[in-house]
Amino acid sequence: MDERYSMYASFEGRVLIIGYGSVARAALLLILRHIAVSPGRVTVLTRNPIDAALQKELGVQTITATVTPENYQQILDDQLGEGDILLHLTAGISSYDLIAYCLSHGICYMDASLEEWPGVVHGEKGDYRARCDYYNRMRVRSLDSNDASRRSTAFIANGANPGLVSYFLKAGLLDIARDTGVPANPHTREEWAALAEMLQVKVVHVSERDTQRSVTSRTKGVFRNTWSPEGLYGEAVLPAEVGWGTHEKELPKDAKLHDTGTGSAIGILRPGCTVQARSWVPLTGPLLGMVISHNETLAFADYYTVRNDAGEVVYRPTCHYVYYPADDALASLREVVASNFERPRETELLIDDIVSDGGTDELGVLIAGHAKNAYWIGTSLTIEEARKVGMQVNATSLQVAAGILAGMVWIIEHPHEGIIEADDVDHVRALAIAAPYLGTIKKVYTDWTPLAHLDTSIVPRGDRDLDDPWQFKNIYVP
Amino acid sequence: MDERYSMYASFEGRVLIIGYGSVARAALLLILRHIAVSPGRVTVLTRNPIDAALQKELGVQTITATVTPENYQQILDDQLGEGDILLHLTAGISSYDLIAYCLSHGICYMDASLEEWPGVVHGEKGDYRARCDYYNRMRVRSLDSNDASRRSTAFIANGANPGLVSYFLKAGLLDIARDTGVPANPHTREEWAALAEMLQVKVVHVSERDTQRSVTSRTKGVFRNTWSPEGLYGEAVLPAEVGWGTHEKELPKDAKLHDTGTGSAIGILRPGCTVQARSWVPLTGPLLGMVISHNETLAFADYYTVRNDAGEVVYRPTCHYVYYPADDALASLREVVASNFERPRETELLIDDIVSDGGTDELGVLIAGHAKNAYWIGTSLTIEEARKVGMQVNATSLQVAAGILAGMVWIIEHPHEGIIEADDVDHVRALAIAAPYLGTIKKVYTDWTPLAHLDTSIVPRGDRDLDDPWQFKNIYVP
Numbered sequence: 001m002d003e004r005y006s007m008y009a010s011f012e013g014r015v016l017i018i019g020y021g022s023v024a025r026a027a028l029l030l031i032l033r034h035i036a037v038s039p040g041r042v043t044v045l046t047r048n049p050i051d052a053a054l055q056k057e058l059g060v061q062t063i064t065a066t067v068t069p070e071n072y073q074q075i076l077d078d079q080l081g082e083g084d085i086l087l088h089l090t091a092g093i094s095s096y097d098l099i100a101y102c103l104s105h106g107i108c109y110m111d112a113s114l115e116e117w118p119g120v121v122h123g124e125k126g127d128y129r130a131r132c133d134y135y136n137r138m139r140v141r142s143l144d145s146n147d148a149s150r151r152s153t154a155f156i157a158n159g160a161n162p163g164l165v166s167y168f169l170k171a172g173l174l175d176i177a178r179d180t181g182v183p184a185n186p187h188t189r190e191e192w193a194a195l196a197e198m199l200q201v202k203v204v205h206v207s208e209r210d211t212q213r214s215v216t217s218r219t220k221g222v223f224r225n226t227w228s229p230e231g232l233y234g235e236a237v238l239p240a241e242v243g244w245g246t247h248e249k250e251l252p253k254d255a256k257l258h259d260t261g262t263g264s265a266i267g268i269l270r271p272g273c274t275v276q277a278r279s280w281v282p283l284t285g286p287l288l289g290m291v292i293s294h295n296e297t298l299a300f301a302d303y304y305t306v307r308n309d310a311g312e313v314v315y316r317p318t319c320h321y322v323y324y325p326a327d328d329a330l331a332s333l334r335e336v337v338a339s340n341f342e343r344p345r346e347t348e349l350l351i352d353d354i355v356s357d358g359g360t361d362e363l364g365v366l367i368a369g370h371a372k373n374a375y376w377i378g379t380s381l382t383i384e385e386a387r388k389v390g391m392q393v394n395a396t397s398l399q400v401a402a403g404i405l406a407g408m409v410w411i412i413e414h415p416h417e418g419i420i421e422a423d424d425v426d427h428v429r430a431l432a433i434a435a436p437y438l439g440t441i442k443k444v445y446t447d448w449t450p451l452a453h454l455d456t457s458i459v460p461r462g463d464r465d466l467d468d469p470w471q472f473k474n475i476y477v478p
Numbered sequence: 479m480d481e482r483y484s485m486y487a488s489f490e491g492r493v494l495i496i497g498y499g500s501v502a503r504a505a506l507l508l509i510l511r512h513i514a515v516s517p518g519r520v521t522v523l524t525r526n527p528i529d530a531a532l533q534k535e536l537g538v539q540t541i542t543a544t545v546t547p548e549n550y551q552q553i554l555d556d557q558l559g560e561g562d563i564l565l566h567l568t569a570g571i572s573s574y575d576l577i578a579y580c581l582s583h584g585i586c587y588m589d590a591s592l593e594e595w596p597g598v599v600h601g602e603k604g605d606y607r608a609r610c611d612y613y614n615r616m617r618v619r620s621l622d623s624n625d626a627s628r629r630s631t632a633f634i635a636n637g638a639n640p641g642l643v644s645y646f647l648k649a650g651l652l653d654i655a656r657d658t659g660v661p662a663n664p665h666t667r668e669e670w671a672a673l674a675e676m677l678q679v680k681v682v683h684v685s686e687r688d689t690q691r692s693v694t695s696r697t698k699g700v701f702r703n704t705w706s707p708e709g710l711y712g713e714a715v716l717p718a719e720v721g722w723g724t725h726e727k728e729l730p731k732d733a734k735l736h737d738t739g740t741g742s743a744i745g746i747l748r749p750g751c752t753v754q755a756r757s758w759v760p761l762t763g764p765l766l767g768m769v770i771s772h773n774e775t776l777a778f779a780d781y782y783t784v785r786n787d788a789g790e791v792v793y794r795p796t797c798h799y800v801y802y803p804a805d806d807a808l809a810s811l812r813e814v815v816a817s818n819f820e821r822p823r824e825t826e827l828l829i830d831d832i833v834s835d836g837g838t839d840e841l842g843v844l845i846a847g848h849a850k851n852a853y854w855i856g857t858s859l860t861i862e863e864a865r866k867v868g869m870q871v872n873a874t875s876l877q878v879a880a881g882i883l884a885g886m887v888w889i890i891e892h893p894h895e896g897i898i899e900a901d902d903v904d905h906v907r908a909l910a911i912a913a914p915y916l917g918t919i920k921k922v923y924t925d926w927t928p929l930a931h932l933d934t935s936i937v938p939r940g941d942r943d944l945d946d947p948w949q950f951k952n953i954y955v956p
Contacts, residue, residue: 121935128938217835220762237936253731254938254956269938274955276752278816284698286816324812327805334802337955338756338764342931357695453820457599458715460606460732460747477752477815478732 019090202369243301497568680847721779
């Protein structure tokens with residue numbers, strides 16, 4: 001135990017971490033710093049053997065195994081029991097199956113995004129909508145209706161986004177309430193949704209710009225990213241998804257509603273990496289990013305829905321991701337689109353090769369349409385700040401790890417809650433735990449709107465809604 | 479006269495060059511090398527005074543003036559007379575007005591793209607299609623119907639593209655004919671079009687990848703390009719335009735036919751910088767680029783149209799540009815889209831600051847759909863090769879200048895031809911003149927198609943035409 005670091009919780013059980021990519025690496029460093037857990041009780045499971053130096057450096061156990069639909073139960077039987085924690089931080093392993101196992105064995109669970117076995121999609125067969133994350137999330141959440149679920153907590157999709165952005169959104173809503181003189185003391189989901197409605201929030205963007213870059217030039221055909229390249233590829237080829245606000249007048253072309261579930265989101269039926277939208281971050285101002293499907297925006301849409309007594313939806317903001325990734329990642333995605341979405345054969349994680357020049361991952365929520373127009377709140381973390389935590393850490397992985405740390409503390413403090421998303425937990429404590437690893441927390445109002453500086457002669461008539469800047473048709477770039 | 483360089487023509491008259499951007503600079507260097515003209519008879523007109531060193535270096539005259547609709551006639555009266563040459567190489571001055579003046583005064587004329595006075599569009603008022611270059615080109619070509627036009631030659635849109643690519647297309651068609659055993663000896667437009675039809679060419683892409691980059695990082699808000707940033711901005715916010723082939727089964731969404739003129743092209747009614755398509759270049763293989771409106775693709779569509787005796791169109795290839803500009807230019811355009819197409823306030827030309835690392839402008843035509851699938855022919859010129867010509871020259875400007883040089887020679891040899899486009903002139907001589915400045919001339923067959931490696935589970939059903947890879951719906955990325 002290092003006296004320099006605050007201890008937020010202590011844990012006697014075992015922790016199994018599946019995966020040891022950049023996020024798991026950073027998360028493990030933070031967990032060992034801030035949670036009183038014996039390193040010998042922590043096991044890292046990876047597909048390929050990892051450096052023995054890791055055991056030496058951190059004192060954790062390591063095992064090597066390829067987790068499959070056939071063997072995951074045996075592996076979990078061997079490694080975990082009631083009261084233990086499973087931290088799932090790799091692509092290509094079904095969150096649903098692991099959660100179902102954990103809930104029925106009294107094991108707590110967390111992941112940073114909902115994953116599936118390779119090639120598995122949900123929803124109706126032959127319907128392109130089946131690829132929407134909407135169905136995967138709905139299916140996972142359905143596990144909660146099982147009484148047995150209360151035996152443990154499964155905290156799903158809690159990294160940076162999804163994860164931290166939920167905490168920022170709540171903090172932002174309270175800031176806007178304060179600054180516009182709206183009394184606010186929300187505790188329940190219904191009260192939070194009512195607050196968003198009262199503030200007349202029309203739009204919530206998760207907006208992100210990542211300016212980290214490598215000292216080396218990317219080689220053609222190599223898919224680079226500042227976090228799992230496979231993970232980015234996987235989500236970028238899913239249909240774009242948008243939590244669909246009640247103020248919207250017009251469905252975009254190629255968009256479809258869903259027939260089942262809460263109906264809170266639409267799918268834009270093209271791979272998200274080809275769907276672009278305008279947003280804003282403090283670092284660059286206006287931003288063109290990709291509308292990549294992400295759990296948090298589906299979760300926001302459900303969490304911030306207000307229904308009347310008849311159960312009809314009367315309020316919901318439009319919620320989606322606008323992601324301008326690292327330049328190398330964007331160029332890699334251009335190659336993917338050019339090559340008909342073929343899976344990249346070679347990948348590179350940008351990590352210790354990132355230039356020390358202030359490269360920043362700036363990630364937050366743009367909350368817009370209210371009396372003060374738009375408010376951005378989030379984390380702006382430089383590579384230099386991230387590297388203080390250790391080697392093989394970058395700004396992106398540290399932001400995700402900070403969310404995971406906050407979630408781990410919450411799980412330890414609340415081990416019997418069933419399925420949980422970040423919107424369900426106390427954002428104040430979560431941000432307090434995460435903040436030391438988030439660089440500058442920026443909080444800024446902007447007068448930017450998606451109609452700013454519009455030269456109407458350059459866009460076709462009818463392409464924009466000049467009466468309401470926060471219509472999706474002004475944000476979306478068809 | 480420098481003995482090292484071939485002299486292709488000699489000219490006794492005066493030459494007025496309007497503009498002295500990177501292209502004009504490189505063109506002037508080549509003209510003085512390869513055309514026997516007295517430098518003292520060459521005048522460079524610029525809006526801002528240019529370095530006195532230029533006069534000293536090259537011995538040319540310089541004048542400073544802002545050319546406007548009100549004063550252009552007076553300026554031309556002062557500078558030029560019958561038998562002289564006007565070389566128009568700047569944005570924001572109407573090609574139409576200058577051509578009309580030149581044709582009626584017996585002055586030869588050339589430009590590297592059709593320009594207009596700021597803010598002027600043609601076509602029907604209030605119709606977004608009016609912004610299409612189609613109307614500007616049609617209007618300029620209509621000048622040819624005037625008998626007086628035969629008093630001089632106006633060679634329009636003859637740089638690299640438009641320009642060189644017309645010569646490459648003809649050379650490519652002959653190569654394909656040779657390699658597929660099709661007898662070919664075309665001379666007239668009708669014979670060239672018939673050859674393309676006989677070869678079953680469905681698609682002609684002008685495909686370009688520019689990998690030149692600066693030693694310095696781009697500052698947010700600064701629009702960078704390897705040629706006129708203002709020029710790229712100007713064409714990138716015009717509607718995308720596509721010469722529309724007879725094999726196409728389905729108009730893309732947002733596309734409109736034209737009601738007047740030859741009807742050979744469609745407009746995709748969104749700014750071209752938001753319209754993306756797949757193509758292929760040798761340097762990178764598959765390529766995602768922008769379908770930016772360009773004169774050459776409209777010209778190809780007309781030139782390679784075959785009509786039956788009843789005047790009905792029976793054959794035309796689909797022709798368009800697929801442009802992946804320098805990374806900094808692409809990032810600049812992302813800012814333009816994010817900012818609602820606002821004109822950039824600050825620009826930077828990448829020129830002497832370009833890294834000497836093999837950065838290349840690779841530009842050519844992909845001729846596809848024939849018996850040998852697809853053939854790419856074009857120029858692949860590195861920054862190092864370009865710099866051998868002089869300071870303030872890059873790969874892009876030298877390619878354009880090489881086309882201009884070939885065109886200048888043609889004008890001097892053919893001074894009474896009226897309106898001419900690059901498709902109308904002898905490609906063999908033009909390429910022979912340009913080739914020494916084009917680096918490697920690549921000629922390569924590829925088995926790539928826009929359906930290559932397609933994962934059909936990732937795209938919505940109906941999004942592609944699996945029966946014909948060369949349908950625009952496979953190429954276009956909606």
